[in-house]
Amino acid sequence: MRRLTLSHLDELEAESIHIIREVAAELTSPVMLYSIGKDSGAMLHLARKAFAPALVPFPLLHVDTTWKFRAMIEFRDRMAAEAGVELLVWTNQDGVRDGATPFSLGTQRYTHVMKTVALRQALDHYGFDAAFGGARRDEEKSRAKERVFSFRDRDHQWDPKNQRPELWNLYNGRTRKGESIRVFPLSNWTELDVWLYVHRESIPIVPLYLAAPRPVVRRDGALIMVDDERMPLETGETPETLRVRFRTLGCYPLTGAIKSDADTVPKIIEEMLASRQSERQGRIIDFDEAGSMEEKKREGYF
Amino acid sequence: MTDLLTRYESRDTLRFLTCGSVDDGKSTLIGRMLHDAGAVFDDQLDAARRATKKRGSFDGELDFSLLVDGLEAEREQGITIDVAWRYFSTPRRNFIIADTPGHLQYTRNMATGASHCNLAVILVDARLGVLPQTRRHAFIASLLGIRHLVVAVNKMDAVEWSQGRFDTIRADVSDFAARLQYSALEFVPLSAILGDNVVRRSERMPWYEGRPLLDLLENVHVASDENLIDFRLPVQIVLRSGASPRAYAGTIASGMVRAGDAVVALPSFRETRIASIHGPNGAIDEAHAPMAVAVTLTDEVDVSRGDLLAPPNNVPELVREIEAMVVWMSERPAARGGDYLLKQGTALVPATLAEVRYRTNVETLRREDAAALALNEIGRVRISASRTLAVDPYTRNRATGAFILIDRVTNETAGAGMIIARETAAHASAHRVSADAGSNVTASKGLVSREQKAALARQAPFVVWLTGLPRSGKSSIAYALEKALFDRGLLTEVLDGENLRLGISADLGFSLADRREAVRRAAEAAKLVCGIGAVPIVALVSPSKADRAAARSTLGDLPFVEIFCDAPLEVCEARDTKGLFTRARAGELQNVTGIDTPYERPENAELVLATDRESVEANVERVVEMLLGRGLVR
Ligand SMILES: Nc1nc2c(ncn2[C@@H]2O[C@H](COP(=O)(O)OP(=O)(O)O)[C@@H](O)[C@H]2O)c(=O)[nH]1
Numbered sequence: 001m002r003r004l005t006l007s008h009l010d011e012l013e014a015e016s017i018h019i020i021r022e023v024a025a026e027l028t029s030p031v032m033l034y035s036i037g038k039d040s041g042a043m044l045h046l047a048r049k050a051f052a053p054a055l056v057p058f059p060l061l062h063v064d065t066t067w068k069f070r071a072m073i074e075f076r077d078r079m080a081a082e083a084g085v086e087l088l089v090w091t092n093q094d095g096v097r098d099g100a101t102p103f104s105l106g107t108q109r110y111t112h113v114m115k116t117v118a119l120r121q122a123l124d125h126y127g128f129d130a131a132f133g134g135a136r137r138d139e140e141k142s143r144a145k146e147r148v149f150s151f152r153d154r155d156h157q158w159d160p161k162n163q164r165p166e167l168w169n170l171y172n173g174r175t176r177k178g179e180s181i182r183v184f185p186l187s188n189w190t191e192l193d194v195w196l197y198v199h200r201e202s203i204p205i206v207p208l209y210l211a212a213p214r215p216v217v218r219r220d221g222a223l224i225m226v227d228d229e230r231m232p233l234e235t236g237e238t239p240e241t242l243r244v245r246f247r248t249l250g251c252y253p254l255t256g257a258i259k260s261d262a263d264t265v266p267k268i269i270e271e272m273l274a275s276r277q278s279e280r281q282g283r284i285i286d287f288d289e290a291g292s293m294e295e296k297k298r299e300g301y302f
Numbered sequence: 303m304t305d306l307l308t309r310y311e312s313r314d315t316l317r318f319l320t321c322g323s324v325d326d327g328k329s330t331l332i333g334r335m336l337h338d339a340g341a342v343f344d345d346q347l348d349a350a351r352r353a354t355k356k357r358g359s360f361d362g363e364l365d366f367s368l369l370v371d372g373l374e375a376e377r378e379q380g381i382t383i384d385v386a387w388r389y390f391s392t393p394r395r396n397f398i399i400a401d402t403p404g405h406l407q408y409t410r411n412m413a414t415g416a417s418h419c420n421l422a423v424i425l426v427d428a429r430l431g432v433l434p435q436t437r438r439h440a441f442i443a444s445l446l447g448i449r450h451l452v453v454a455v456n457k458m459d460a461v462e463w464s465q466g467r468f469d470t471i472r473a474d475v476s477d478f479a480a481r482l483q484y485s486a487l488e489f490v491p492l493s494a495i496l497g498d499n500v501v502r503r504s505e506r507m508p509w510y511e512g513r514p515l516l517d518l519l520e521n522v523h524v525a526s527d528e529n530l531i532d533f534r535l536p537v538q539i540v541l542r543s544g545a546s547p548r549a550y551a552g553t554i555a556s557g558m559v560r561a562g563d564a565v566v567a568l569p570s571f572r573e574t575r576i577a578s579i580h581g582p583n584g585a586i587d588e589a590h591a592p593m594a595v596a597v598t599l600t601d602e603v604d605v606s607r608g609d610l611l612a613p614p615n616n617v618p619e620l621v622r623e624i625e626a627m628v629v630w631m632s633e634r635p636a637a638r639g640g641d642y643l644l645k646q647g648t649a650l651v652p653a654t655l656a657e658v659r660y661r662t663n664v665e666t667l668r669r670e671d672a673a674a675l676a677l678n679e680i681g682r683v684r685i686s687a688s689r690t691l692a693v694d695p696y697t698r699n700r701a702t703g704a705f706i707l708i709d710r711v712t713n714e715t716a717g718a719g720m721i722i723a724r725e726t727a728a729h730a731s732a733h734r735v736s737a738d739a740g741s742n743v744t745a746s747k748g749l750v751s752r753e754q755k756a757a758l759a760r761q762a763p764f765v766v767w768l769t770g771l772p773r774s775g776k777s778s779i780a781y782a783l784e785k786a787l788f789d790r791g792l793l794t795e796v797l798d799g800e801n802l803r804l805g806i807s808a809d810l811g812f813s814l815a816d817r818r819e820a821v822r823r824a825a826e827a828a829k830l831v832c833g834i835g836a837v838p839i840v841a842l843v844s845p846s847k848a849d850r851a852a853a854r855s856t857l858g859d860l861p862f863v864e865i866f867c868d869a870p871l872e873v874c875e876a877r878d879t880k881g882l883f884t885r886a887r888a889g890e891l892q893n894v895t896g897i898d899t900p901y902e903r904p905e906n907a908e909l910v911l912a913t914d915r916e917s918v919e920a921n922v923e924r925v926v927e928m929l930l931g932r933g934l935v936r
Contacts, residue, residue: 005528006592007311008396013582017594018538018553025539025607025648049582050551050594054543137387141370144386164715165384165410165631167417169553170645170706174713188398190389196310269306275343 009197016043016185017050018169019148023130023183024050024057026173030130030183031088033119034060034080036072037249038205039134039186041079042194045203046185047132048083059086061122061131065114066091067102067251069227075206090122102253103232111254120156129175132183138190148187154178195272199265208246209268211260215239222256315396316519319415319443321408322425323435327456331425331494332388332401333366335516338501341390342369366494370401384414394520408435409442409664409678413629413718416446417704420524423452423515428461428491432474434665440475441664444482445627445680445720447700449527451479452488454515458507459493465509481667483697486522490515528591529699533557533565534618535611536647536702541596549580550605551596552648555701558590559597565611567603568692569620574601576611591701608649610692610702618692618702623656624685625722626696630675632709632716636683637674642716646691646705653707657684660813668898669813675717685719695723752833759835761792764934765828765857766839766925769850769904770867771896772882773874775913775921779867780841782922787837790926790935795831797824799842812893818849825853832860845901861934865925866907869914871896 006014023030032047034040047056060080064073080087092100095113102110123131137143149171153159164172175181186194198205216223217237224231226239231253233239244257245268262271322328333350336342342350350368357365370388388399400415402408416422422443426436440451453475461467468491479487490499491510498504499514513521538552559565563576577598579589589595599605612618630636636655644653661672661681675681685707696703707717756762766783768776780796787794799820803810807823810816821844831838844850854862874896875883886894895901904910909928911921929935 005314008313008315009311010582011315011592014553014592014594017582021538021551021594022648026650051541052580052596053546053549054541138389144370144388145384147384162714163384165414165718167414167706167715167718168700168704170704172645172706172708172713172715174643174708176713188387188389190391192391196307200307200311266306273306 009193009200012189012193013046013049013197015169015188016046019171019183019185020047020050020132022169022171023132023173023181026171027130027175027181029126029128030058030132031061031123031126031128032056032058032132033134034062034076034087035134035249036062036068036076036079036206037134038194038198038203038209039136039189041203041205042189042197043132043134043186044079044083044085045201056083056085059088061088061090061126061128063115063118063122064089064091065110065118065251066096067114067230067253069206069208069225069249069252069255071208072206072249075204079204088122088126090118090125092118092121101230102251107254114251123156123180129180130173130183131180132185134186135184136186136189136191136194137184146184146187148184149173150182150184151175152180152182156180192269192272195265195269199269205265206249208249210265211243211245211263211267213241214244214257216242216244216257223258224255225252225257227252309393313391313393313395315398316421316522316524317398317400317419318421318423318519319400319402319412319419319448320423320425321402321412321415321439321443322456323427323433326425326427327367327494328401328425329367329370330365331454331456331492331500331515332399333369334494334497334500336369336388336390337366338497339390339392339516362495384411385418392516392520397519408438409629409680410631412439412442413446413631416443416448417700417718419448420527421450421452421519421522422448423454423519425454425456426471426475428455428457428464428467428471431467431471436475437478437667438664440479440482440484441662441667442629442680444484445629447483447696447720449483449485450488450522450524451484451486452490452515452518452522455489455491456494458491458498458504459496463491463504463506465491465507468510478667488512488518490518529556529701530590531557532616532618532694532699533559533563533611533613534647534694534699534702535559535565535595535597536649537605537607537609537611538648539607540605547577547598549596549598550611551594553594554589554591555647556591556699558588560588564614565599566614566617567605568610568612568617569690570604570609572601572603572605573614574599574603576600608647608651610647610649612692618694618699620690620692622687622690624653624687624691624693624705624719626683626685626705626719627662627722628675628681628683628707628717628719630677630679630681630717632712632714633677634709634712634716635674635676636681636707636717641710642707643710644685644687644691644705644707644719646693647702649689649691651691652688652710654686654688655683655707656686659683659815666898669893670898671814682722683719693721696720697723752835755833755835759793761835761837762934763832763835763837764861764863764929765832766837766929767828767844767850767853767862767864768839768841768867769844769864769907770913771869771871771874771901772843772894773877774867774869775911775918776841776843776867778918779865779911779913779921779925780839782918783839783925786922786926787935792837792935793835794837794839797827797831797838797840797842799824799840799844802827802842812899814846814899817844817846817893818852821846821849821853822856825856828853829857829860832857843895843901845895845899847902847904850904861932863908863928863932863934864904864906866904866910867913868903868910869912873914 100113215226245260262268353368354365386401402411402415424439472489492499501516534555535552537550541549566573577600579586580596640655659682660669694702703721705719709716784794807820810820828838886897893899
């Protein structure tokens with residue numbers, strides 16, 4: 001007898017496509033936040049499938065803190081061109097003018113100014129009423145409770161008391177003027193799912209995910225890559241060249257590398273299966289304080 | 303590596319719900335399962351160990367419940383959490399757990415979680431046994447269409463691994479679960495804290511021959527829950543690309559489809575064929591649920607979002623009036639006249655709540671009269687949609703039988719609905735007068751009058767109406783009275799409520815609406831009996847004063863004697879040989895007069911019989927005396 005069930009990845013794929021189409025059909029002005037990572041890559045891939053043979057009917061938005069790895073920026077421009085999607089790039093110019101850097105402000109304040117505030121500015125500027133994000137529920141304990149459609153009021157605040165129950169695949173995308181939703185089509189994917197999907201579908205990824213010799217310094221127990229000359233070295237710090245790769249990508253001064261020999265996607269997957277550390281280990285933003293994600297979410301960070 | 307992918311791809315996914323009351327050990331169980339299945343990273347484990355030490359309240363090095371985030375903190379902050387999702391996999395299967403908090407918002411949360419799941423794990427604390435919450439959880443999961451129930455009897459360590467305790471709980475749950483819609487019911491005795499029968503088989507409960515919990519979850523077969531028969535494709539979005547034909551994109555809700563298949567677009571009923579199917583990786587010959595596809599059609603038909611494609615020989619019901627069970631999720635109660643947007647499939651239409659029929663008490667499963675449904679209440683409603691919808695009963699098709707109601711003022715998701723099959727729905731709405739009932743119909747007059755017939759029959763008809771609680775003696779008196787009147791040369795016909803329910807009212811239940819209809823039909827039948835000059839003796843609980851008055855007026859100018867068989871409830875219960883009251887008391891039967899629906903005592907009955915104190919014979923004598931006194935019998 002023929003199997004009339006879907007494999008796990010096919011089921012996740014179908015579910016994500018459904019969510020993406022639903023937003024395109026019900027919301028007036030959606031945008032897809034493109035953070036250049038593997039999750040964004042998978043999300044863009046799914047969006048292309050959702051509308052094929054037509055083109056993705058909404059633009060991509062990258063919030064550029066100006067501290068991204070250089071390799072990410074090149075990659076971003078190439079991917080958008082390939083997909084035939086409009087790419088919007090937004091930087092908080094007030095922050096740039098005020099000299100906001102991860103070093104001058106500390107990670108928390110910096111993230112607030114250059115990511116959270118910048119995102120709000122961009123959404124207001126373009127009047128988007130829905131923004132896709134690539135976050136997954138398995139990323140972090142507090143995300144486990146996040147809905148697929150996450151509501152934001154006029155000030156982009158996540159009102160924890162006013163989120164809507166989500167039943168079946170019947171999403172409620174009703175918004176009033178000024179309100180918006182953040183939509184997470186990858187909610188039910190795990191890190192392993194994403195990697196296997198990247199592999200299965202040959203989705204391009206930024207080379208930083210793959211192991212290579214890179215200049216790094218050790219700082220607070222993390223390996224930080226010296227991606228350009230803006231990185232102030234503390235006394236006693238000298239960059240050394242190690243074979244490293246990144247499990248997640250963000251602003252280079254805030255993203256810890258791991259020592260690794262995995263230079264292909266299958267090797268990454270094998271390494272991950274053998275690993276006993278969770279993915280967020282490398283993300284300095286979480287170390288700030290307990291419950292920090294919850295706080296950031298309220299303010300409008302993803 | 304390709305190997306790994308192939309292996310991974312050959313696994314399917316089980317989405318299951320976990321529910322339990324606070325402190326049943328749900329977090330511990332989930333944490334233990336994730337841990338023993340190897341799904342916890344070292345840094346997470348370290349963090350949990352540190353937290354265990356910091357709390358200091360736990361004797362042991364690791365409190366497994368700390369591996370999963372408790373949901374209590376959020377509740378205290380007033381954050382509305384519906385469901386916390388957890389993910390893990392074993393070499394056999396991928397699992398998605400919908401973990402629902404056990405506190406006050408349970409109904410809304412459980413319903414939300416259950417709507418995504420095929421199986422529910424309900425925790426029972428071995429020391430406490432079955433609690434009202436256990437029934438509540440089992441009911442809600444069943445209502446939402448879950449057909450596999452696993453009862454995890456936790457804390458077996460605290461009851462000395464007692465088989466007797468486990469058996470008692472199993473019997474208790476089986477008892478009430480039998481009345482729900484489960485197709486599979488399993489029980490696992492375990493200790494979340496020690497890990498017995500969670501992932502590893504317990505050596506301390508050799509009497510248990512079943513599988514440990516995880517083993518069971520890995521092997522349960524749920525694919526049969528899917529509806530593979532009725533092809534349904536709700537059109538989500540129309541894709542246009544250059545010169546290529548329009549493609550209708552959507553997620554197949556159920557069934558399968560092949561290129562070339564005939565389909566109808568609903569609700570327009572335009573017939574056409576599938577020209578091509580595009581799957582996520584390009585053109586394919588056939589597709590099935592739950593694939594996200596785009597199809598092109600052979601004809602230029604007008605199809606848009608909200609429409610549904612189905613096979614011409616197997617179409618869903620097309621309705622504007624929906625009968626449904628709803629779970630209410632809003633602080634603003636559901637009441638008649640409420641305005642909502644109804645989302646079903648991909649259709650989004652204005653709708654009005656036409657009627658709240660009843661509320662279901664989730665602990666006793668009884669129906670209660672209700673004018674409105676408050677937050678976290680469940681009940682039966684009738685909804686009028688402003689446009690025709692293509693629907694299937696929820697029990698047949700979860701995808702096309704489900705809907706949500708969106709509050710038009712606040713935009714919140716106010717309710718979740720499950721559509722009830724039309725035939726079932728028709729029963730409850732039988733009392734409803736169709737829009738065209740009575741139009742173009744006028745009473746005809748015969749050539750022989752009732753008086754002439756009475757003269758021929760040598761008797762003048764009248765109506766005896768016996769009312770009273772079940773088992774109060776109505777039937778006994780009715781039949782004894784018939785014998786007494788027969789002996790006096792009178793032709794009679796007993797219209798016994800129970801018999802009517804086997805025939806003329808076989809389609810009716812026991813809701814207030816159905817009872818009203820049962821009374822109406824009995825009165826009409828009595829009228830027909832009078833029409834042939836005989837004497838109808840109606841024996842019917844007829845608990846509602848208004849309904850009895852309506853019956854009296856149906857009989858018009860025919861003499862009508864209402865006789866109240868008055869026996870206290872205890873006496874009726876004591877006499878109950880058919881187990882009616884016992885079952886009602888056990889919560890197995892709903893709408894039993896005297897137990898959960900009221901009996902309105904007649905105030906102006908022509909005669910009241912003390913059926914608890916007097917014998918049947920004596921009572922019949924009193925009736926005959928009264929009839930003689932009124933000149934109805936000579
Ligand atoms: N004796 C015993 N206690 C348990 C077991 N599982 C959980 N508990 C305890 O029951 C209490 C509640 O556990 P928790 O997992 O937080 O319950 P939840 O509220 O259902 O998530 C805690 O004190 C646990 O240590 C078990 O298998 N045996």
